[in-house]
Amino acid sequence: MSITRFAAIASSNNRKAIPIEETGRRSELFGTKVFNQERMLQYLTKDALNSVQGAIFSGTQIDRKIADQIAEAMKTWAIAMGATHYTHWFQPLTGATAEKHDAFFDLLPNGTALEKFGGGQLVQQEPDASSFPSGGIRNTFEARGYTAWDPTSPAFIYGATLCIPTVFVSYTGEALDNKAPLLRALHAVDEAATAVAKYFDKNVTKVHATLGWEQEYFLIDKALANSRPDLILAGRTLVGHAAAKGQQLDDHYFGVIPLRAINFMRDLEMECTKLGIPVKTRHNEVAPNQFELAPVFEEANLAVDHNLLLMDVMEKIAERHHFKVLFHEKPFADINGSGKHNNWSLATNTGVNLLSPGSTPMKNLQFLTFFVNTIKAVDTYEELLRSSIASASNDYRLGANEAPPAIFSIFIGEQLSEVMDELEGVSQGKLSPEEKTELKLNVVGKIPEIMLDNTDRNRTSPFAFTGNKFEMRGVGSKTNCAKPMTVLNTIVAKQLIDFKNEVDVLIDKKQLKKDEAIFNILREYIKSSKRIRFDGDGYSEDWAREAKKRKLSNNGSTPEAVKIMTSKDSLELFSSMNVMSEIEVKARQEVELETYILQTQIEGRVYNELVYNHIIPTALNYQNQLIKNVGGLKEIYSDTYEQMAASQLEIIESLSRHIGEVKKITDKMTEARKTANKLKDITRKAHSYGEIVRPYFDEIRYHCDKLEQLVEDKSWPLAKYRELLFIR
Numbered sequence: 001m002s003i004t005r006f007a008a009i010a011s012s013n014n015r016k017a018i019p020i021e022e023t024g025r026r027s028e029l030f031g032t033k034v035f036n037q038e039r040m041l042q043y044l045t046k047d048a049l050n051s052v053q054g055a056i057f058s059g060t061q062i063d064r065k066i067a068d069q070i071a072e073a074m075k076t077w078a079i080a081m082g083a084t085h086y087t088h089w090f091q092p093l094t095g096a097t098a099e100k101h102d103a104f105f106d107l108l109p110n111g112t113a114l115e116k117f118g119g120g121q122l123v124q125q126e127p128d129a130s131s132f133p134s135g136g137i138r139n140t141f142e143a144r145g146y147t148a149w150d151p152t153s154p155a156f157i158y159g160a161t162l163c164i165p166t167v168f169v170s171y172t173g174e175a176l177d178n179k180a181p182l183l184r185a186l187h188a189v190d191e192a193a194t195a196v197a198k199y200f201d202k203n204v205t206k207v208h209a210t211l212g213w214e215q216e217y218f219l220i221d222k223a224l225a226n227s228r229p230d231l232i233l234a235g236r237t238l239v240g241h242a243a244a245k246g247q248q249l250d251d252h253y254f255g256v257i258p259l260r261a262i263n264f265m266r267d268l269e270m271e272c273t274k275l276g277i278p279v280k281t282r283h284n285e286v287a288p289n290q291f292e293l294a295p296v297f298e299e300a301n302l303a304v305d306h307n308l309l310l311m312d313v314m315e316k317i318a319e320r321h322h323f324k325v326l327f328h329e330k331p332f333a334d335i336n337g338s339g340k341h342n343n344w345s346l347a348t349n350t351g352v353n354l355l356s357p358g359s360t361p362m363k364n365l366q367f368l369t370f371f372v373n374t375i376k377a378v379d380t381y382e383e384l385l386r387s388s389i390a391s392a393s394n395d396y397r398l399g400a401n402e403a404p405p406a407i408f409s410i411f412i413g414e415q416l417s418e419v420m421d422e423l424e425g426v427s428q429g430k431l432s433p434e435e436k437t438e439l440k441l442n443v444v445g446k447i448p449e450i451m452l453d454n455t456d457r458n459r460t461s462p463f464a465f466t467g468n469k470f471e472m473r474g475v476g477s478k479t480n481c482a483k484p485m486t487v488l489n490t491i492v493a494k495q496l497i498d499f500k501n502e503v504d505v506l507i508d509k510k511q512l513k514k515d516e517a518i519f520n521i522l523r524e525y526i527k528s529s530k531r532i533r534f535d536g537d538g539y540s541e542d543w544a545r546e547a548k549k550r551k552l553s554n555n556g557s558t559p560e561a562v563k564i565m566t567s568k569d570s571l572e573l574f575s576s577m578n579v580m581s582e583i584e585v586k587a588r589q590e591v592e593l594e595t596y597i598l599q600t601q602i603e604g605r606v607y608n609e610l611v612y613n614h615i616i617p618t619a620l621n622y623q624n625q626l627i628k629n630v631g632g633l634k635e636i637y638s639d640t641y642e643q644m645a646a647s648q649l650e651i652i653e654s655l656s657r658h659i660g661e662v663k664k665i666t667d668k669m670t671e672a673r674k675t676a677n678k679l680k681d682i683t684r685k686a687h688s689y690g691e692i693v694r695p696y697f698d699e700i701r702y703h704c705d706k707l708e709q710l711v712e713d714k715s716w717p718l719a720k721y722r723e724l725l726f727i728r
Ligand code: ADP
Pocket: 210, 211, 212, 213, 214, 294, 295, 296, 297, 298, 343, 344, 345, 346, 353, 466, 468, 469
C-alpha cells in the first residue's frame, strides 16, 4: 500500500536533521577501509608486495602461490576490521555493480569450523550470473562466466564484507562487463601515449588516464518519494505540474546547503573517506534540492570504481537520513536535470600532466601534441563518443538546453584558437631557423601565459578544454563512466598510434628533425579537424544548422545514437586496439537497445497505473463532489441555479474533457506498446518504442497536469513538485 500524500508530508515535516558525529580528521580516516599501499606494506611479504606492484604498474601476472599469501593477508586484515564475508565486486552491463557474498567461515571434513580464504577465492569466482544482460554472448558461447581479480583497484571493506574489484568474463574470454573493456582501453592508451611521450622525455615508461567526475543528484524526502509510483519505479516524475517557484530566482545554486542535506553529506563524506574515495567538493546545484559532489581526480579505472561505489554508498546513507537520492538525468520537468562531467587527462609516471603546458618550449610542444591529437580523435570519432553516453534517461536531458547538445563539438577558447591558427600557417617540410625561433618563442613559448587567463568557460560545450584537462559534459548522472572512458581512451590511443607513424615517416623518409615533423603533422590535424571546434552557443538553433553543414552527427535518441557502435569503422577500431571484439561490441549495442526498450516500457506501464488507478479516480471523485454541489443548488434554487453553478459546471466540463483525453491517449499508448512488443528485431523495436510510444508520454502528462491543477489540493494523491522540491 502506498503512503498517502498527506501522511507523507506529515512524516517528512516531523523529520529532524540527524546530527552527525565527527570522528576525527579526514586525513587520518582516509582509506582506513582499503587494502592500500600502507596495509600491503604492513601485511604482505616483500615478494607478495612486489608481485602486486608489478601487476599494478606493469600488468604482470600474479603467481598462484603469491596469490595465496595475499589472500591470507587480506583475510587477516579484513577479519581484524570486523568483516565476516567477502565478495567479488563487478560491473555487469546493467550499468550498476553486482556482488555475491560468501562467508569466510568454512567447515573442515572433520567438522571443525574455521575462517578460510585462499588465492583461489581471491583470483577467480564463478557467480551464477545467468540473469545478467550479456547481449547474447552467453547464449552463443558458453553459459558460464567468471569474475577475475583486478589488482589495480584495491580491495575494500564495505559494511562487513571484503569487496574485491573484479572483471567479469565468459569462459571463452568475452567481456561481460564494463570494466574489462575499460582496462583494455587504458592499456591501449598507455602504450600509445607512452610511445609519443618518449619523443619529449625518454624517462616516460607509463602513461595513465586520469578521471575526475562530478556527480550531480537530487535529494528528496523518502516518504514523499514513496507516495509516487513513478519515482519509485522509473526514477523520475512522469507527471507533476511545475511549482510556482522553480529555479528562476537562481537562489539555490551555490546557496546555503539545507541542514538535513548537509548532515547527509557529512555522513556520506565520512564513509567515502574511509573507503578511500577522495571526495572534496560539495555544493548546491541549479535546481532546488539538487546537489553536486566531486572528488580529487584519480587514475581512471580507480575513479570509475569509486564513482560506482559512491552511488551505492549514497543510497545507503540516504536511507539513514530518510532521503531518496535521484540519479536520473531528468527527474523533474521544467527544472534542470543531472549530469556527471568527466574531467579527463593523461599523466606520466614522471608526474607530468600531458595536457598541461610547461616551462620549456619542448614541454609546450608536448602539450600541443596531446592537445591536438585529442581534438583530432574526437573529430574522427565524434559519433562514436556520443554513442557512449546514450541511454533512455539521458535522452531526456541531452539537447534540452540545460545540458550540452547531442552534437559533439570542442571548446578551446579564444587564445588557444589563435595558437591553432598560427600553427596552421607553419610552412610545410623543413622549417627555416627564423621560423623555428618564431614558433618557439612566440607561439609555443606563449602558451603558459595564455593558459593563465584561459578562464572563460563555455558551459554549453559538450567537450571543453579547461586549462589542463578536457571536460566531457554530456555524461549522464546515472551512467557508468567506464563507457565513455572506454571510448575516449580507445580513440585517443588509435589517434596517437597514427600520429606516431606519420611523424616517424617524416623523420625517416623526409629527413625532418623530430620537432619539424611534429609541427608538420599537427598542422595537418589542425586543418582537418577544424569542424569539431566550436566556441559559440551550443544550445542555439543556428549551431544545429551549422553542425549539419559541418556533417557532425546529431543523434537525439538512443536507438539512433548506438547505431554507429557496429559500423565497419567502429568495429575495426575496437578490434585493432584490442579493446573489444566484434561480438563484444555487438553484444553491448544489443544490451543498450534492450535496456532502452525496457526502461521505456516501464515508464509506459507506470503511466497506465498512474492514469487509471490514481489520476482518473481522483478526478472523478472530485467531479462527483461538484456534481453533487450543482444538484444541491438545483434543488434549492431551481430557477436561478444555472447562473450560480456556472463555474462549477465549467470545472466539471474541463474535468470531463481532460479525463476523456488522458484515457484516450493512454489507451493509444498501450496499443502502441503492444505493437512494439510484437516486433522481433531489436533495433526496430527500440525505434518503435522511441518514436511511437514515447511521444505519447508528454501528451498524457499534459492532461494529468491539467487535472492536478483542477482538482482540489486535499485529494490529490501524489506528492506535488512544490513538496518534493521544497520540503527540506
Ligand atoms: P568545475 O569544472 O566544477 O569548475 P574544476 O575545473 O576545478 O571544477 O575541477 C573539476 C574536476 O576536475 C575535479 O573533480 C578535479 O579533480 C578534476 N581534475 C582536475 N585536474 C584533472 C586532471 N588532470 N585529470 C582529470 N581530472 C582533473
